[in-house]
Amino acid sequence: MASSAFVKVGTGVAAAVAVGVIAGYFVWGRDGTPTVPPAAAPVLPAEYAYLDSGRATTYLSQISNGLSSGEQRTLTHARELSGGADATLKLGISQTDTASVQETLTPTNTSQFALLLRRLEAARYGSGLPWLTKLDCFPRGGGEFAWKRLRELPEGAFVELHDCLIKFPDYGLVFPYFAQPVSVPLKLKIGTAKARLSILLPLTTASVTDPGLFIGHLVVVGKLLRTVATGSYRDPVAVARIEQSLVQLGPRLYKIPFPAASNANRPQRYLKGQIRRALLVPARGAIILPVAIYK
Secondary structure, rough: HHHHHHHHHHHHHHHHHHHHHHHHHHHHHHHOOOOOOOOOOOOOOEEEEEOOOHHHHHHHHHHHHHOOOOOEEEEEEEEEEEEEEEOOOOEEEEEEEEEOOOOOEEEOHHHHHHHHHHHHOEEEEEOOEEOOOEEOOOEEEEHHHHHHHHHHOOOEEEEEEEEEOOOOOOOHHHHHHHOOEEEEEEEEEEEEOOEEEEEEEEEOOOOOOHHHOOOEEEEEEEEEEEEEEEOOEEEEHHHHHHHHHHHHHHHHHHOOOOOOHOOOOOOOHHHHHHHHHHOEEOEEEEEEEEEEOOO
16 A cells, blocks of 8 residues: 555656646746847957958959848747656647747958958869968978969969068058059068068058058968069059159158158159069069958
């Protein structure tokens, strides 16, 4: 009898617990709003010294076969509860609640560039090579190793250069005053003093966010336009355009403050010499059209 009573008591307790769980679910779970897990924290954008958002959008559109003005994203969370007790009393429940949140994402300049990077890293040429080739500005194999890798790339390939040390030139401060915007020629060296590679980076004046950010180690993402294996190369059209812009400034050039104070009496001659040297790409050099430069 005692055993039978114990079984009945146990069964009653189990049934009570099951009923309590079910009742609690219908009182709190059913009427409550299902908890949607928070989205992952967004990755903060890098600090851009240079971002050509127009080129980033154009390249991304070419890769994606056109872009929409916004992107729909839906976050869905489902919760299911089931329970039961089997003894003298049989109870069971199964119910699923689903909640969804939909939002429209409007692309920004930095998000377009980030998406372009992801697409370039994911895609590959027919040969199996990735669209985006990553290089170090101070490679372990030195300049010879970096030159060999650059020479293997077809013109038009995208490159990502890491650990770059770039100094924004003082003549670059004069370019915003030009009537017709021209590209600021920026020089980048890859490798050590021995067997260095000389890279020309033509920057769109309007895309320079702050010359003061060209300090420390930077990342350069751009498109390989040309490699110079022998001799040297200088774009005569670029030289002519810049020199013409300097002439058009006339006397105003003397009122523009730039660090070369010792050349204040001959600014045109000083700037022309600096720019001509910057535009010269020697053998074992390349021209890379930058899309972004950031920390």
